[in-house]
Amino acid sequence: MKTARLLFIFSLFFQLTAATADDMPTYKLLMKDGRIHPETLEVPAMTRFRLEVKNEGPGAAEFESLELKKELVLSPGVTRNMVFFPMKPGTYKFFDDFHPETGQGRIVAK
Numbered sequence: 001m002k003t004a005r006l007l008f009i010f011s012l013f014f015q016l017t018a019a020t021a022d023d024m025p026t027y028k029l030l031m032k033d034g035r036i037h038p039e040t041l042e043v044p045a046m047t048r049f050r051l052e053v054k055n056e057g058p059g060a061a062e063f064e065s066l067e068l069k070k071e072l073v074l075s076p077g078v079t080r081n082m083v084f085f086p087m088k089p090g091t092y093k094f095f096d097d098f099h100p101e102t103g104q105g106r107i108v109a110k
């Protein structure tokens with residue numbers, strides 16, 4: 001009976017997690033060896049969204065946007081999420097602060 005109850009609590013927990021994860025569109029960004037994929041990320045304007053950033057390495061990477069006031073350092077192999085508040089239509093630049101010469105990208109809100 002304990003096990004059944006525990007399973008119930010766990011399934012409830014996962015349902016709740018899934019529900020919170022679903023209410024926001026998620027976009028993926030890959031940082032790899034000083035490069036950013038994709039370099040242009042199109043998102044809906046005036047909509048809160050999540051960006052899942054993965055650094056495949058080999059070194060550290062840092063997602064940085066001066067315009068959006070966002071900064072996130074990622075060790076190699078690490079994936080982290082960032083939530084962006086609704087943006088006005090426009091183009092917002094970001095870069096990999098560890099590789100600014102090759103790692104340049106933009107978020108285009110439409």
Ligand SMILES: [Cu+2]
Nearest residue numbers: 062064071097
């Ligand atoms: Cu920085």
